[in-house]
Amino acid sequence: MRVFISHQQDDSTIxxxxxxxxxxxxxxxxxxxxxxxxxGKNGEDLADYIRKKMRSCTQLMxxxxxxxxxxxxxxxxxxxxxxxxFPLATYxxxxxxxxxxxxxxxLKTDRDVDIYARASKAASRQIRTRTILGExxxxxQKSGLDTFYSEIRTGLGRGF
Numbered sequence: 839m840r841v842f843i844s845h846q847q848d849d850s851t852i853x854x855x856x857x858x859x860x861x862x863x864x865x866x867x868x869x870x871x872x873x874x875x876x877x878g879k880n881g882e883d884l885a886d887y888i889r890k891k892m893r894s895c896t897q898l899m900x901x902x903x904x905x906x907x908x909x910x911x912x913x914x915x916x917x918x919x920x921x922x923x924f925p926l927a928t929y930x931x932x933x934x935x936x937x938x939x940x941x942x943x944x945l946k947t948d949r950d951v952d953i954y955a956r957a958s959k960a961a962s963r964q965i966r967t968r969t970i971l972g973e974x975x976x977x978x979q980k981s982g983l984d985t986f987y988s989e990i991r992t993g994l995g996r997g998f
Contacts, residue, residue: 841860841867841868849905854872859951863952902939925957953989960985968981
């Protein structure tokens with residue numbers, strides 16, 4: 839399991855804090871572009887590079903703030919992850935996320951990130967178990983996605 843943390847450059851501090859929580863408390867790896875020296879590319883080359891990095895991940899968390907309005911990449915990354923049927927969540931502690939993100943869970947605190955991590959691990963176990971039992975990868979991933987959203991909905995105690 840690896841989380842692609844999508845964020846606008848001005849939200850790098852928050853993105854790093856989330857990555858640290860995932861790694862240090864939950865042993866969950868993430869991809870965070872602020873530590874990637876390859877991001878000097880432009881346009882299509884950059885899009886191809888980001889797609890490649892997303893292929894090495896299994897889910898996406900978007901850090902959304904007032905700064906996100908200035909980003910063309912955060913919405914694009916969310917779209918790519920949605921197409922791939924990644925488990926998605928938004929971290930937005932200061933500003934309500936845009937309406938198009940209301941479909942997915944909104945995390946607001948470090949405690950919510952902990953709930954996200956537990957739901958992610960439950961989904962990953964579900965996928966592994968069903969695959970070992972001979973279920974197709976597609977069906978296993980669908981089951982894992984259902985588990986992720988069910989677990990996070992229960993943990994957050996609020997609809998999304």
